[in-house]
Amino acid sequence: MQANVVVVGSLNMDLVARAQRLPRGGETLVGETFVTVPGGKGANQAVAAARLGAQVAMVGCVGDDAYGQQLRQALAAEQIDCQAVSIAAGVSSGVALIVVDAASQNAIVIIAGGNGQLLPESVQRFDALLQQADVIICQLEVPMATVAYTLERGRALGKTVILNPAPASGPLPAEWFANIDYLIPNESEAEALSGLPVNDLESAKAAATRLLAMGVGKVIVTLGAQGALFADAQAFRHFPAPVVKPVDTTAAGDTFVGGFAAALARGEEEGAAIAFGQRAAALSVTRAGAQPSIPHLAELQP
Ligand code: RIB
Numbered sequence: 001m002q003a004n005v006v007v008v009g010s011l012n013m014d015l016v017a018r019a020q021r022l023p024r025g026g027e028t029l030v031g032e033t034f035v036t037v038p039g040g041k042g043a044n045q046a047v048a049a050a051r052l053g054a055q056v057a058m059v060g061c062v063g064d065d066a067y068g069q070q071l072r073q074a075l076a077a078e079q080i081d082c083q084a085v086s087i088a089a090g091v092s093s094g095v096a097l098i099v100v101d102a103a104s105q106n107a108i109v110i111i112a113g114g115n116g117q118l119l120p121e122s123v124q125r126f127d128a129l130l131q132q133a134d135v136i137i138c139q140l141e142v143p144m145a146t147v148a149y150t151l152e153r154g155r156a157l158g159k160t161v162i163l164n165p166a167p168a169s170g171p172l173p174a175e176w177f178a179n180i181d182y183l184i185p186n187e188s189e190a191e192a193l194s195g196l197p198v199n200d201l202e203s204a205k206a207a208a209t210r211l212l213a214m215g216v217g218k219v220i221v222t223l224g225a226q227g228a229l230f231a232d233a234q235a236f237r238h239f240p241a242p243v244v245k246p247v248d249t250t251a252a253g254d255t256f257v258g259g260f261a262a263a264l265a266r267g268e269e270e271g272a273a274i275a276f277g278q279r280a281a282a283l284s285v286t287r288a289g290a291q292p293s294i295p296h297l298a299e300l301q302p
Pocket of ligand 1: 012013014038039040041044095096108110141250251252253254290
């Protein structure tokens with residue numbers, strides 16, 4: 001089966017504790033529940049695109065441990081092509097330590113493990129997958145050189161290239177921007193990338209304007225309950241968020257990116273693709289966990 005969406009990115013096992021609130025530095029808190037669920041921004045976006053209608057291939061790397069096997073199996077169970085998910089000897093798989101509080105906010109620490117072994121050569125080896133794709137998606141949980149290579153190769157092949165710059169702690173290399181069709185940061189990532197504070201629609205417009213000036217084609221700033229801001233050289237468009245009662249926001253952004261990519265890949269116009277991604281993300285926040293929370297296409301059809 002030919003993949004029309006290819007995700008180059010991370011796979012993590014998420015170790016998720018729920019507690020009334022997030023702990024302060026130096027504090028020990030008594031939590032309520034603990035679960036282990038497949039996650040990682042790359043894998044979550046791959047699962048979202050697959051459940052929401054795309055044929056998906058994943059390019060990634062896990063460690064040679066039990067988590068690595070479970071992470072690959074989780075993708076294979078979604079009919080995601082895993083031929084390019086390699087197993088690195090002598091390293092652990094990526095893990096994410098996540099605490100979710102009673103208000104459904106989370107705090108996450110990630111350990112790269114196998115994700116750190118995903119090199120540009122690992123992507124090069126599976127160039128045939130990139131050649132077949134319509135849409136290529138990257139995030140920032142794998143080495144920067146690998147992201148840079150993928151963006152450049154995607155642009156050279158004339159594909160639609162999406163970068164979800166997560167997690168971001170500072171500006172991106174300037175030469176990346178011309179290779180990105182859609183840059184999809186959340187508020188804090190838009191702030192880190194643009195150097196401007198982002199906390200509402202107006203400040204998101206200022207940050208998006210600066211990012212466009214840096215050379216990126218189109219920007220979509222996801223603003224949680226405040227919706228999403230689309231910006232290109234012509235205009236801004238605000239997409240209000242569906243109103244839901246949140247249970248766990250983990251992977252909401254990933255669900256948006258995967259849903260948006262799946263809709264683009266089947267030829268939907270970008271405004272419709274954004275609204276589709278938002279509906280999927282809204283449903284995901286009403287459920288716990290990363291991959292378990294991601295909806296299927298049938299749940300979104302009227
Ligand atoms: O975006 C959510 C994801 O971030 C989690 O699944 C976790 O693995 C971290 O990568």
